[in-house]
Amino acid sequence: MALQPLDLWLAHRTGLDAPPSRRRLDAWLLDRLRETVDHAQCASPFYARHLADAKSRDIATFQDFSRLPTIGPEHLRDAPEGLLCVSRDEIARVVTLRTSGTTGPAKRVFHTAEDMEATVDYFAWGMAGIAAPGDTALILMPDERPGGVARLLTQALARSGVNAAVHGVMENADAALDQCLEAEARCVVGSPAHLNLLARAGERRGLPRGRVRSVLLCWDMIPEAVVRNCTRIFGCRTFRHWGMIETGLGGAVECTPGSGLHLRETDVFLEIIDPATGQILPDGEYGEMVVTTPLRRGMPLIRYRTGDMGRILPGRCACPSPLRRLDPLIWRGTDSVDLGGRTLTLRELGQCLYALPELDDFAAGFGQGVLRILACGGRGLREAVNGALASLPAVARGLCSGALALDIQTRKHGAPAIPGLDKRRITILGGNDQ
Structure with missing residues (x-):
């Protein structure tokens, strides 16, 4: 090879x-x-x-x-x-x-x-296997400051002969899709939540499979359900990345x-x-x-x-690289809540809810015995979310014992459930939030 x-x-x-x-x-x-x-x-x-x-x-x-x-x-x-x-x-x-x-x-x-400069160099080599020279990559990342991730990635792509169309942080999925179509982007880079929104918008508008050839999910925890959605809806190869500001952005x-x-x-x-x-x-x-x-x-x-x-x-990769491999399943150790004796993790919520065809995005909060979900999507969303949550053991046990109540709020397609690019987490709700 x-x-x-x-x-x-x-x-x-x-x-x-x-x-x-x-x-x-x-x-x-x-x-x-x-x-x-x-x-x-x-x-x-x-x-x-x-x-x-x-x-x-x-x-x-x-x-x-x-x-x-x-x-x-x-x-x-x-x-x-x-x-x-x-x-x-x-x-x-x-x-x-x-x-x-x-x-x-x-x-x-x-x-x-x-x-x-080391980050730009790493991005250039890493993106070489994801976007081809002459392609345009749509970047759903912040571009306000010198040295920001979108600017570093733009510099890196230029070294590989790839054009960058910087959208910035997504606020509206249809506007991002419009730019994707106008720029004839073949690659899209962004957070899992925003890419899921973009994929669902493309699905509603009949985006032809294969129009987008590759997707890079980064910035936040990546639910496998989002990988499946992007791969199926776009008809493309979906890549994953892990990194932190502390590591100089690029990590794996x-x-x-x-x-x-x-x-x-x-x-x-x-x-x-x-x-x-x-x-x-x-x-x-x-x-x-x-x-x-x-x-x-x-x-x-x-x-x-x-x-x-x-x-x-463990073991070696199918490719000849000597570099060690990180499992794509990565999560934050603090992203969980105790629902009266059973633990619910953000990882479980992501896998469960992003798998729903009715759902584009969600935000979660918990406090005083109430699990609150803000769900963005289409018709039948509330019923679908309610049923999916009840299938989770920690939620089912809490509902059965009466120790847990669900508060499911819905919003139509369009904007992300959480503005900006904050990493998703289960927010702890206080008394005034109820």
């Missing part, structure tokens, strides 16, 4: 003449991890204290590296400047991340111009054979740990995703606990 674009990127990023073997890549990564520890200890007062007992010469294996202490989102909220290893003059962009529904300090992540992208998301290992070293004990878990087991950024010099993250849950797929 021919080399994948990401294999060529890997050779380019490691400075080698050809994609390395897994063994050679592991050796290269260990060298970079040791360098990152040395750099952070010397340049950051925080890391000098945090890693005071660490010596890079003692990191001979990945198991040795896993014994270093972790950091978490609190470090990006309380004193993010402490993680800086360069002067503020070398910082090209600062991203402020406030979690929806919370108060207090927001997370702040600092990027150098080199960091952003699905390869052409579709046997997992190949990790951006030169820039995002991933460990899977037991969230309760912190112990490293073997490939194939689900746990919390912990990331280290080996090539970042401005604000390196060393064993950062993301709160995302996932697993590394």
